[in-house]
Amino acid sequence: MTKPEVEITYQSISPSDFFYRNREIAGFSNPSRAIYAAVRELLENSLDACESISIPPKIYLRITEITPSDAERESAVYVLRIEDNGTGIPSEHIPRCFGQVFYGSKYNLKQARGTFGLGGTITVLYGQITTHKPVKVVSSTGVEIHEYEMMIDIEYNRPMILRHTVLENKKGWRGTIVELHLEGDYTRSMSKLYEYLKQTAMVCPYADITFVDPKGRLYRFESATNVMPKPPKTVRPHPHGIDVETLRRMTATSKVKNMKLFMIEQFQGVGVMTAEKFLNFAGIDPKTDPKSLSPDDVVKLVRAAKEFKEFLRPDASCLSPLGEELLSTGIRKELNLTEKDFLRVYQRHPSTYSGFPFIVEAAIALGRSLSKNEEGSKMIYRFANRIPLLFDESSCVVWKVVNKNINWSTYKVSNDTPLVIAVHLCSTKIPYKSVGKEFLADQPEVEKEITNALRHIARYLRLYISRNIRLAKEKRRLNVFEKFLPKIAEFSAKLADKPEPPDIKPLLNAVGAELPEVERKIREVPQIAGEND
């Protein structure tokens, strides 16, 4: 037996170091994506900070070029500055919020844009490794103002505070300002960045966003309303879709004495009756001490919770969907749809995957003014917790549903039909497939809800299309009358030796009068059976 001579070293690295080594997976894959990702992460944090306290966001974003980009190097150094009027971050948390990977305020069951608690730190990290400059964070929760200048100790995943100043806050300002240097390629990211801001404004009509770009151009997205959606609340998990690790943790820390109380206390929508029925179904004695459950009992409970049909639907009040009206207004405006165009939006009932509640909202539009996507395929707008998703469309479950699950010919949609599809998923946890938050994993439950939502709307679409076909036929029929009746009249007049042809208007009206009626019928949208499939 020979022992091979090979040197293998084992090593542990910090989460900061991991993301430093693998920044592509967080969206910072090249200078153009980096600037886009940085703006996204900071803007989403700002919007969350405002919405969590129901304050209409006023956000000021500025990107300034520091070293001019030359033709050879495709990137330049920029200063990115963002100011918001949100909650502010308590001083003691500021350094770790921007200087420690896996530290944040978003590790709970609550609808928020951020889900990983990573964005701020990774943006700071990227700025640091490309420019070696510290980040400046100014924040106040309404009392004094704290100003930090800091960097990240990447090897140890901890903030290094270079300066901390406390300022008086005479005007009672509340909010956060972040300013950092980073290398990027603004020119290439420009169009996506603008599209991102525009779509964000579309789904956040209560937000006021000002953007000054490196060329000094000002983009202003004014708020259209002061009405804010209800702020999302932290909720207890829904039993349908819990996993063994979560259940184990819950039983380990629970203070109640028996499983019946445990079910009622720890989960949403479980009352006395349901708890008893469920535990009976699962074969667990309601008097069992949660702490005494064996691993097999935990597995049994998890499986039973997946199969038990009598839990209440998950509580939707913790979610903050756009609503059919807002979605439809936004789309109508964005696509310049007219009254005659087809637009239908639909909000599904709440559902769950892996214990997380979610709601799917969908819309389909079809109209003369819509042109086809450049690839000739259907145009898809994707939103997740009010974040527009612009990249990697075809890896997204929405794309899969539209292009694989739904047989559009059933709905009389041909490949040439210029269809626009919008899907908004809101959830306490969006099932992103990458840390860059660009596309949704194909969680079976989510996929099913999106499919059902689009199929539901597509049935109205089929009616609309077949009526349009009928309308076109009617029009052709009337055209025939309009074309030939005068000739017949003229001919008859000649035959009868009359100097003038008879007046055909009354006749034409008699036939043509149907048209508005037909059109009215065709525009009328009926209720489709099985509304709540």
Place this chain on the structure above:
Amino acid sequence: MTKPEVEITYQSISPSDFFYRNREIAGFSNPSRAIYAAVRELLENSLDACESISIPPKIYLRITEITPSDAERESAVYVLRIEDNGTGIPSEHIPRCFGQVFYGSKYNLKQARGTFGLGGTITVLYGQITTHKPVKVVSSTGVEIHEYEMMIDIEYNRPMILRHTVLENKKGWRGTIVELHLEGDYTRSMSKLYEYLKQTAMVCPYADITFVDPKGRLYRFESATNVMPKPPKTVRPHPHGIDVETLRRMTATSKVKNMKLFMIEQFQGVGVMTAEKFLNFAGIDPKTDPKSLSPDDVVKLVRAAKEFKEFLRPDASCLSPLGEELLSTGIRKELNLTEKDFLRVYQRHPSTYSGFPFIVEAAIALGRSLSKNEEGSKMIYRFANRIPLLFDESSCVVWKVVNKNINWSTYKVSNDTPLVIAVHLCSTKIPYKSVGKEFLADQPEVEKEITNALRHIARYLRLYISRNIRLAKEKRRLNVFEKFLPKIAEFSAKLADKPEPPDIKPLLNAVGAELPEVERKIREVPQIAGEND
């Protein structure tokens, strides 16, 4: 000023907890993907463990169904077992290799399948949270055999050892066995899993892989050769593309006294002359103590290293590409290509991105036997460090190059041409865009190399296609002779009143003799100018 009443809690989570909460981003997005991802992660670890010591891998993989899957639940519980004959893991590292996220042997500059050092642990984690069963790891480096039964303490990111047994190793066995329970959907993952194993066998002809599936079917991929590629070596970074964090760390730990020695010692391919020239170019005194560099000096050096043109090309010996012969043999076999079909492979010179060397190998095939991809687009095979990439094709930079960067009509390729394209990227660090390792980020340098490789081959393709067009023309011309010459002969015979038409064979031969010659010319592949663009 009112302080809004809102409860925001800040919290730190462990890397294990992060991946537990976000397992979709590591490829475990649903029961079908989970089983595929688990096999991949463990198989890739096994292949790496064998290749690192140049031992032809013999791998035994078995998936057994434990609880039968019923129609309602789309998943079942399986036992996954994999055995290899690789290096084995030293006993003291086993628990952390499978029980601590961000712990491993792959955090170095070395070509390996694993890049994140995550795969093993995440697979164990997934098994644990779906079945609550421990993992069993048996391993030996050739001395005694260690058997561990363990779980992961997810909240604290550390292994919990349930049992550790040391066994005698009379036969001198070396290798690793991993056995774990997990929930999955084998039926749905089956076809992708088989495709994955098949393509793996294609690019690892020296590996012997046996797979017993849950239905008891045996799949055997026998090795076709004993020749192993040279094992990859750990290398020093290349200066072109280093970032400030890496340079800062290197200067902080370096023991040499001046920057000249620092450059020579820390980087590959930098000699005395180059070090002096470069430091002069960067405006840094060669006598400067590395530890005394200011942050601005570090930034200056990094920028200069990107712009300096006189570094040697990165050392390719640390990479282990497939080679043109192996790639071409593999593709020819896989696609059943004949001699007359077009197949050309091309290996680019090594290049770097962010300090990581990489080599692009590419191939294009065109032949009668090839059918079009179902979507009518070009068929793309993607490999990264000998891993076949099967999912999320259109998010990959290879797809981008094929479908956006290259104007195929320039090469006389129409939309109907049944083209097959294969790209293999090998690097000390593959720029994956997601932890699930399914697609490559569009790193500008990598994108450029892939584009150049394919353009290079496409020029031969254009020749082939235009010659085929010429050949077709020639054939049509000869067909005309063959068709009409006998008639002319007959007619002439009649005219001349001869009983028999003249023998036209010599005449036909005289004209037709050109065909093989034309065909030979058309098959002949010339050198194209600018081979090394």
